[in-house]
Amino acid sequence: MMTVKQRYALRTGVRLAAAVAVTALFLFPIYWLFMISFKTPEEIYSFPPKWYPGRIHFDNYAVLFKDGDAITVWNSFVVAGVSTVIAMFLGTIGAYSLARFRTGGEYLANWIISQRMIPPIAVVFPIFLLYVWLRLVDTYIGVILLYTAFNLPYVIWMMRGYILDIPRALEESALVDGCTRWQVIWKVVFPMCRAGLFATAIFTFVFAWNDFIFALVLTRTEVATYTVQVTHYFGGQSNFWAKISAMSVLGTVPIFIAVAFMQRYLVRGISLGAVKG
Amino acid sequence: MTSLSATSRASFGERNFKYLLIGPAIFVLLLIGIFPLVYLLLVSFQGITMTETSTDFIGFANYTQLFEDTRLWEALLHTVIFTVTALPLELLLGLAMAQLFLERLPGRQIFIALLVLPVVVSPIVSGATWSLMFNHRFGPINQIIGWIWGEEVTLLWTISPHLVYPAILAAEVWQWTPFMFLLLLAALANVDKSQLEAAAIDGAGWWRTFFRIVLPAIWPVMAIAILIRGLDLFRLFDIVWALTKGGPGTMTETISIFTYIKGFQQFETSYTAAVAFLVIILLSVVVMLALKRVELSR
Numbered sequence: 001m002m003t004v005k006q007r008y009a010l011r012t013g014v015r016l017a018a019a020v021a022v023t024a025l026f027l028f029p030i031y032w033l034f035m036i037s038f039k040t041p042e043e044i045y046s047f048p049p050k051w052y053p054g055r056i057h058f059d060n061y062a063v064l065f066k067d068g069d070a071i072t073v074w075n076s077f078v079v080a081g082v083s084t085v086i087a088m089f090l091g092t093i094g095a096y097s098l099a100r101f102r103t104g105g106e107y108l109a110n111w112i113i114s115q116r117m118i119p120p121i122a123v124v125f126p127i128f129l130l131y132v133w134l135r136l137v138d139t140y141i142g143v144i145l146l147y148t149a150f151n152l153p154y155v156i157w158m159m160r161g162y163i164l165d166i167p168r169a170l171e172e173s174a175l176v177d178g179c180t181r182w183q184v185i186w187k188v189v190f191p192m193c194r195a196g197l198f199a200t201a202i203f204t205f206v207f208a209w210n211d212f213i214f215a216l217v218l219t220r221t222e223v224a225t226y227t228v229q230v231t232h233y234f235g236g237q238s239n240f241w242a243k244i245s246a247m248s249v250l251g252t253v254p255i256f257i258a259v260a261f262m263q264r265y266l267v268r269g270i271s272l273g274a275v276k277g
Numbered sequence: 278m279t280s281l282s283a284t285s286r287a288s289f290g291e292r293n294f295k296y297l298l299i300g301p302a303i304f305v306l307l308l309i310g311i312f313p314l315v316y317l318l319l320v321s322f323q324g325i326t327m328t329e330t331s332t333d334f335i336g337f338a339n340y341t342q343l344f345e346d347t348r349l350w351e352a353l354l355h356t357v358i359f360t361v362t363a364l365p366l367e368l369l370l371g372l373a374m375a376q377l378f379l380e381r382l383p384g385r386q387i388f389i390a391l392l393v394l395p396v397v398v399s400p401i402v403s404g405a406t407w408s409l410m411f412n413h414r415f416g417p418i419n420q421i422i423g424w425i426w427g428e429e430v431t432l433l434w435t436i437s438p439h440l441v442y443p444a445i446l447a448a449e450v451w452q453w454t455p456f457m458f459l460l461l462l463a464a465l466a467n468v469d470k471s472q473l474e475a476a477a478i479d480g481a482g483w484w485r486t487f488f489r490i491v492l493p494a495i496w497p498v499m500a501i502a503i504l505i506r507g508l509d510l511f512r513l514f515d516i517v518w519a520l521t522k523g524g525p526g527t528m529t530e531t532i533s534i535f536t537y538i539k540g541f542q543q544f545e546t547s548y549t550a551a552v553a554f555l556v557i558i559l560l561s562v563v564v565m566l567a568l569k570r571v572e573l574s575r
Contacts (some may be wrong), residue, residue: 018377019388029451032417033406054319073494092303101295112302114564115310121511121533122553122560123539126313129320133476149309152302181294210399213533216539227401231519241409248402253396263390267463269527270396270456273461274501 033252034160037061037245044241060246069243072229073250078140079215079225081210083147088201090148093153096185098156099163100171109160113272116153123150124217138220145207146218154272155204161273162196163189199265202258209255226251296298314557327544339551348527349552352535358442359531360510361450367506368499370450373456378458379465394460395452404519407448411435411520435520441529448516453509457502464498465491500571508567511560532556 002010031269036044037060039053044094077081097103104111127146128137166189174188175181190197212227219228230247233240259266324335344348374392379386395403410416411434423429434444468491476486514533517523523530523538530538537554540549 012382015382016378017381018383019382022374022377023391026395026455027452028404028417029406029410030398032410033402036409045415047414049415049420051417090302091307096301097298103299108299110565110568112306114561114568115306116517117508117564118310118560119533121512121514121536121558122317122556123309123313125318125536125549125553126316127309128540129546130312132314133415140358146309149305152305156302175465206397208396210402212399212401212518213537217537227399230401230405234408234519244405245409248405252398252402256296256394256401259393259397260390263386265391266393267459271460271463271498271501272505275460275498276505 003212025256029223033245034249036241037249039242041242060242061250064243064246064250069229069247070250072226072247074249075219075223076209076225076227078183078264079143079147079223080205082140083144083151083208084201084205086144087151087155087204088147092159092190092197093151093185094152095159096163099160100168105237112153113157114153116157117251119149120211120213124214135136137218138222138224140223143215143218143223143225146214146235147211150211150214151204151207154207155200158200158203158269158273159193159196161268162193162200166192195265199262199269202265203269206255206258209251241267298372304459314554317550317554317557318503321546321554325546326548335547339548342548343551343555348530349532349535352530352532355529356511356531356533358511359445359449359513360507362442362504363446363453363510364503366446366450367454367457368503370454372452372461374458375461375465378462389459389462392455394455396455398452398495400452401519403448404450404516407444407451408435408520411444412457420425438525438526438528441521441525444519445520445529448520449510449513452516453506456506460502461495464495468494497571504567505569508560508564511563519545542566 035052038058039050039057040057040141042057043050043053061070064097076253098112099111124146131137134142136145169186170192171188174184210227211225212231215225215228216231219225224232226247230251233243233247262269321339322334322336323332324338359569398406410418413419413431413433413530418434419430419432422432432440434440460465472490472494473486476490481489512533514537515532517529517531518533521529523534527535536549536552539545539552
């Protein structure tokens with residue numbers, strides 16, 4: 001007969017084993033992707049497949065930098081970065097208006113978030129036709145403008161939630177102390193929801209960084225992002241595997257680092273603010 | 278006189294401050310939200326194709342073509358199939374994982390942090406990763422199946438008609454189950470402990486407790502998770518594009534892939550506009566209805 005303590009230990013042991021198994025299962029594809037990027041071509045095309053490279057080597061990355069393909073990671077950084085800054089500014093002041101003055105009521109707020117849910121392909125098609133006419137295809141401005149617009153609903157929606165969390169009394173006392181409305185926003189609201197601003201900015205950046213379909217349609221060569229570049233290696237010759245994996249890793253590592261800094265806000269960020277986590 | 282005008286100007290500014298703040302955002306959203314709609318409507322009544330550049334209006338021809346286009350309705354059907362298979366799988370697996378990690382466990386935070394990673398990988402990258410994994414000769418999937426089966430297997434995951442759906446689903450479920458997991462874990466952690474204890478004292482079994490107490494408590498979060506994922510699945514593009522490009526033939530073509538091929542590979546500009554217009558209208562109705570039912574805002 002087991003004691004309660006023994007039974008608890010056994011239960012924890014079983015749960016721990018299950019946890020390890022599940023985690024290994026979910027990490028395996030990521031491991032496989034990273035591992036291929038460190039292999040030599042012979043190792044990639046060995047049969048049966050090898051589960052780890054003989055030694056870590058960086059030739060696959062060196063090729064990307066030598067050929068200039070790695071510039072697409074920089075392009076991703078520019079368009080995601082600039083669009084995040086613009087969307088964060090416009091979105092946060094808009095969110096303040098929705099949160100504090102109830103501008104447009106629930107209807108406007110719902111319309112804004114519904115803009116986020118329209119399939120990108122249906123939006124990007126007419127935008128593409130417009131951009132052809134305005135000569136904005138394959139330009140930074142064109143891509144940044146679309147990413148800004150695409151991320152605005154998210155920023156407004158998230159920041160509205162974070163601003164509603166701030167006690168109103170602080171702003172009122174700042175107004176009584178003679179601050180202008182703008183000063184209240186800069187000196188009270190922004191600092192008070194700093195963590196929310198930071199988390200929302202990271203998510204906004206990640207959404208733009210990870211986007212494929214907008215970039216596929218609106219870029220050609222000049223501002224092609226890393227996601228588009230990855231697909232350039234598809235099909236055709238199979239010796240592009242090294243490039244697919246190395247380019248994917250270059251695009252994925254920054255995201256992993258960013259996410260590591262904001263574990264606390266992850267649930268709120270991906271649930272559109274519905275779950276405070 | 279001066280003081281009076283100053284006061285009225287101040288109150289004018291005060292009254293319009295809220296519009297000044299939201300104005301720029303609304304402007305950008307209208308540019309991207311309303312303009313495409315109007316422009317799509319316009320183009321969809323024209324007859325522009327790769328060879329035909331005339332912008333004469335041709336009436337409803339593109340819209341009648343919509344109803345006769347079996348490829349379009351099949352693409353819609355594929356999209357629905359992906360949605361109704363992936364969504365329950367992600368939900369159930371996510372729920373099971375959330376149960377596993379709900380109580381104290383050594384290294385719990387590290388496990389959760391690692392399990393989150395698939396969610397933030399770009400979908401096109403996860404599609405690419407899975408296409409490497411599914412390669413019939415140099416990928417590990419067939420190798421592992423071979424170990425279990427006892428002899429070498431050559432399953433053409435991204436080519437064979439009866440394997441492409443499982444392959445796409447595997448990638449999709451891998452990427453988004455952690456999303457469900459995270460949300461449901463947060464929801465489960467917020468279930469009222471005293472109610473659970475009361476149920477235990479009353480001798481209610483696990484299933485009874487789950488359906489009577491836990492499920493109603495986590496339902497609001499679950500509904501939001503289903504809504505977000507359902508809408509994401511409806512615009513499924515990247516993972517399918519990386520794995521099959523809609524093939525073999527048009528077997529895995531989703532509505533997004535169909536629209537892309539029509540517009541950017543076959544250049545049926547006006548017809549694509551009609552398709553895109555249909556998609557936007559369809560989705561807007563669904564979203565508006567869903568937002569009414571789900572408590573996404575407070």
